[in-house]
Amino acid sequence: QVAIKVEVGSREAIKTVYSPSHKVDVNRHGDHRAVVGYEDTNIRPNTDFQLFWGTEPRGELGFNLMTYNDAQDGDGGYFLLLLSPGAWTGDDRVVQKDVVLVLDTSGSMAGEKLEQARRALKFCVANLNHGDRFEVVRFSTEAEAMFGKLQDASQENRRRANVFVDGLKPIGGTAIEDALLLALKPLAGRSEKDRPYMLIFLTDGLPTIGNTDEKTILANVTKAMGESSVRVFSFGIGTDINTHLLDTLAEKTRAISQYVLPSEDIEVKVSSFYSKISSPVLAGLSLEADGPVRLSKLYPAALPDLFRGDQLVVTGRYGGSGSVPISIKGSVNGKDQRITHPGEFAAAGKAVDQSFIPQLWATRRVGYLLDEIRLRGENPELRDEVATLARRYGIVTPYTSYLIVEDEKRRNVPQEMRVMRPEADAAGRGRAQESYRSLMQAKSGSEAVAGAKATEALKRAYAPAPAAQTADGLARVGAAGKMPTDAAARIEREAVERAAAQESRFVQGRTFYRNGDMWVDQRVSELTRAKRVRVPFASSEYFDLLRRHPEAQSWLALGTKVTLLLDSTIYEISD
Incomplete structure (x- = not known):
């Protein structure tokens, strides 16, 4: 068991608190004190604990910039930007918003699902802020709005909404397009173009009434939104849902989609999420x-709104260097805001300490590329970039490991130089291929939900996770919420277990994979024709190599058998 507790105190307001190495719990006690905790069991504590925090003397937006630039490629450096308003922003800075709660009441929602959904909607109604407006829409074979227009969040209107929600009955089909268009209808009467307009959309089914084609639905909904600042936060309940429709809606509106598995509680999932987005401070x-x-x-590619108590982690690439002003632009209650801070972007070779920054950027980019493959189809360029980034930064998932194996086989990389062990039998290769194909082809069902959750986890990664942790998280996704009747759960789980078995280490900006008893630098597989030199471990040649390349100390510390690339030469260290 490993447990860490860190107490942070400052005379200035603490805004950003971030750990790239461990999944920590941050409890804030006012503006000037935070307690950071980490606890886990049955793990090997082989990673240093890292914690960063930032203060803001003026009490404004927390802003912390870190860069990494090792001059290893010609595309410039990497940056990580932390933005946080803190947890104690005054109510005068909270953005007033419009919220439309949209609930599927088709026959398939009968029973506990509808009961949980009722409680979730009541929680959202109870936690509307002063100045907010809201509407409630229910849909089955047809869609029905409770008020017919946006109403102030008064006590009387909240009471009426609760009565309406209590009276909902599960019956009929699933008219998704009608529900979305009805939920967007109040946009026409609004004068505040920049006022946030949030749809909280809950459904457990595929569209069965009216337009059922996802592209047509998306086109009509996009037209109805116009230029308004709309966010569609979707909750897919179960697995009989069109993940492509829900995810594309979220992507187009700077929102997110979530999936509530059969073993999960709808009320808990929705209320926990709504608590985080109930108080926007910069839109x-x-x-x-x-x-x-x-x-x-940049990832996220389209920056989301910033909420009270939230912390936005932005990663990206940069070209050039020097001290330059960085501006964050947004709006607060219709008034444009521009917050500018100085930023220092390191020149090539001048910032090599925070190697987690490129790894986090690559994790998110792989997620976006896999999502592109999932939603819009693959092409050779996408496959190759996923394989290259995943191999280079140790991003091991069932989907990336399959692409790496296929890429190395296509390039005829010698077995001893491969970073991923190919499957030992044809059945194993077939299962891995099936896992990847399900990502590309499945729109609904447990395979589709597993793929959607897996790519979303990568796209919104908060910190670069070790391969084993990534695989463990995906194993829980692949099990699809304890659905033993679905063979996809078993296929996904087996693929994850194979991926997890592939041991890797990310050390000082490089990923090493264990191939047999040898640690292999992933860069070796990219330069298979480079000059090769064998060096006995602890020999005079070995220590001479260390003197000439002191940067290799941490890489050679992996063990007595290491193959790595230095100055276009492959060195094979063996005992």
């Missing part, structure tokens, strides 16, 4: 850097 965010620095490939 319509954008990021820009002035001067000679160019930002690119």
Whole structure:
């Protein structure tokens, strides 16, 4: 068992608190004190604990920038930006919003599902803020709005909403397009174009009434939204849902979609989420850097709104270097806000300490690329980039491990130089291929939900997780909430177990994989024709190599058998 407790105190307001190495729990006690905790069992504590925190003397938006630039490629450096308003932002800074709660009341929602959903909607109604407006829409074979327009969140209107929710009955089909268009209808009467408009959309089924084609539904919904600041937060209940429809809606509106598995409680999932987004403090965010620095490939690609108590972690690439102003732009209750901080972007070779930054960026980019494959189909460029990034940064999932194995087989990489062990039998290779194909082809069912949850976990990774932890999390996803009748759960779980068995280490910006009893630098598989030199462990040649390449100390510390690339030469260390 491992337990860590860190108490942070400051005379200035503590805004950002972040650990790239461990999944920590942060409890804030006012503006000036935070308690950070970590606890786990049955683990090997082989990773240093890292914790960063930042203060803001003026009590404004917390802003912390870190960069990494080891000059290893020609695309510039990597950056990580932490943004946080803190947990104690005054009510005058909370953005007033419009909320439309949309609930599926088709026949398939009968029983405990509808009871949990009722409680979830009541929680959302109870936690509306002063100045908010709201509407409630229920849908089955047809859609029905409770008020017919947005109403103030008064006590009387909340009481009426609770009565309406209590009276909902499960019957009929699933008219998803009608429900979404009805939920967007109040947009036409609004004068505040920049006021956030949130749809909390709960459904447990595929569209069966009216338009059922996802592309047509998306086109009509997009047209209805127009230029308004709409966010569609979807909750797919169970697995008989169109994940492509829900995920694309979320993607188009800077929101997220979540999936409630059969073993999970709808009320807990929705209320926990709504607590986080109930108090926006800066809407319509954008990021820009002035001067000679160019930002690119940001993740999240479209910045979400910033909420009280939230912390936004932005990663990206940059070109150029130097001290430049960085501006965060957004709006608060219709008024444009621009917050500018100085930023220091390191030149090539001048920032090599925080190697977790490129690994986190690569994790998120792999998630976005896999999501692109899942939602819009694959092509050779996408496959190759996923395989390259996953291999380079140790991002091991059932989907990436399959692509790495296929990539190395296609390039005829010698067995001893491969970073991933190919499956030992044809059945194993077939299962891995089936897992990847399900990611590309399944839109509904447990395979589709597993794929959606897996790519979302990568896209929104808070910190770079070790391969084994990533695989363990995906194993729980693959089990699809204890659905023993679905063979996909078994296929996914077996694929994850194979991926987890592939041991890897990310050390000082490089990933090493264990191939037999040898630790192999992933860069070796990219330069198979490089000059090869054998060096006996602890020999005079070995220590001479260390003197010439002191940066290799941490890599050679992996063991007595290491194969690595230094100055275009492959060195094979063996005892």
